[in-house]
Amino acid sequence: MKVYINGTIYDKHDAKISVFDHGLLYGDGVFEGIRSYGGKVFRLQQHLDRLWDSAKALWLEIPIGKEQMGRDIYSMLKTNGIDDGYVRVVVTRGCGTLGLGPDRCHDPQVIIIADTIALYPKEFYEKGLTIVTVSTLRNHPAALSPRIKSLNYLNNILAKIEGIQAGCIEALMLNHKGEVAECTGDNIFLVHKGCVLTPPNEAGILEGITRDAVMTLAREAGYEMRVTPLTKHDVYIADECFLTGTAAEVVPVVKVDSRPIGDGRPGPVTRQLMQRFHEMARSEQREGPANRGRGQS
Numbered sequence: 001m002k003v004y005i006n007g008t009i010y011d012k013h014d015a016k017i018s019v020f021d022h023g024l025l026y027g028d029g030v031f032e033g034i035r036s037y038g039g040k041v042f043r044l045q046q047h048l049d050r051l052w053d054s055a056k057a058l059w060l061e062i063p064i065g066k067e068q069m070g071r072d073i074y075s076m077l078k079t080n081g082i083d084d085g086y087v088r089v090v091v092t093r094g095c096g097t098l099g100l101g102p103d104r105c106h107d108p109q110v111i112i113i114a115d116t117i118a119l120y121p122k123e124f125y126e127k128g129l130t131i132v133t134v135s136t137l138r139n140h141p142a143a144l145s146p147r148i149k150s151l152n153y154l155n156n157i158l159a160k161i162e163g164i165q166a167g168c169i170e171a172l173m174l175n176h177k178g179e180v181a182e183c184t185g186d187n188i189f190l191v192h193k194g195c196v197l198t199p200p201n202e203a204g205i206l207e208g209i210t211r212d213a214v215m216t217l218a219r220e221a222g223y224e225m226r227v228t229p230l231t232k233h234d235v236y237i238a239d240e241c242f243l244t245g246t247a248a249e250v251v252p253v254v255k256v257d258s259r260p261i262g263d264g265r266p267g268p269v270t271r272q273l274m275q276r277f278h279e280m281a282r283s284e285q286r287e288g289p290a291n292r293g294r295g296q297s
């Protein structure tokens with residue numbers, strides 16, 4: 001496997017970054033996790049836009065343009081012979097002094113890793129996940145906005161640890177107001193009385209690209225799609241619950257905090273949207289996303 005660092009291609013074992021890089025010293029940098037289906041990168045432009053927005057929020061200038069980055073992502077998929085896979089793009093602040101100062105760093109590192117992705121076991125998609133609400137609150141947006149996909153994921157990792165200790169693969173995080181925010185690496189949706197519900201950006205979440213795609217699909221399928229603040233109460237009384245994310249795609253949740261959601265099995269709306277998401281990924285692979293109502297959220 002080959003890895004890209006600043007335009008140079010290295011063998012996996014030779015792809016190395018300095019111990020003085022502020023990405024390592026401070027988690028100072030940004031990243032994206034992107035899927036490719038049949039050799040076509042899913043929602044490439046949206047991922048690039050989010051990466052550039054995250055970097056801008058951190059006063060970090062990405063040393064190449066979006067078009068170049070897009071070409072380099074495709075070329076790394078080709079180099080590694082991957083059609084259905086996962087691309088991790090990382091931009092670090094680069095080397096500086098041992099002090100915090102981002103202004104002392106002048107050599108940001110752009111890393112592209114194109115790999116295959118280990119899917120969640122099939123039974124999760126058939127039987128649904130069990131998750132718990134954890135005590136670690138999602139970052140306060142005024143402290144470190146969850147809209148920034150930064151290399152500092154400790155907030156999510158602390159929540160994930162709580163989830164693991166409770167025997168769960170995902171964990172539900174609330175925000176500082178006690179509202180439902182998102183899971184550690186996935187956005188959350190509920191289905192209640194035929195409406196599809198998901199928390200708004202103001203709840204302090206990553207604006208997920210899978211979430212955006214699924215909101216479009218829910219509207220296209222004729223459901224009322226409500227982007228609205230949600231509480232644990234809404235989760236407990238929901239008919240269905242599911243998560244969305246680049247890694248997970250669309251995955252049902254059947255139990256939250258030991259309470260069965262609905263009848264405790266993946267519901268019909270969830271199954272329909274899972275199906276439509278796979279069709280969308282396959283069709284965009286052929287046609288591109290141009291006519292699919294992007295940006296409706």
Ligand code: PXG
Pocket residue numbers: 032033034156182183184185186187205206207208209210211244245246247
């Ligand atoms: N919330 C958070 C906090 C995330 O990190 C999502 C929501 C879903 O966003 P997208 O754009 O992917 O629909 C994420 C994304 C991993 C992994 O290795 C996690 C993500 C993406 C890729 C890989 O666990 N999280």
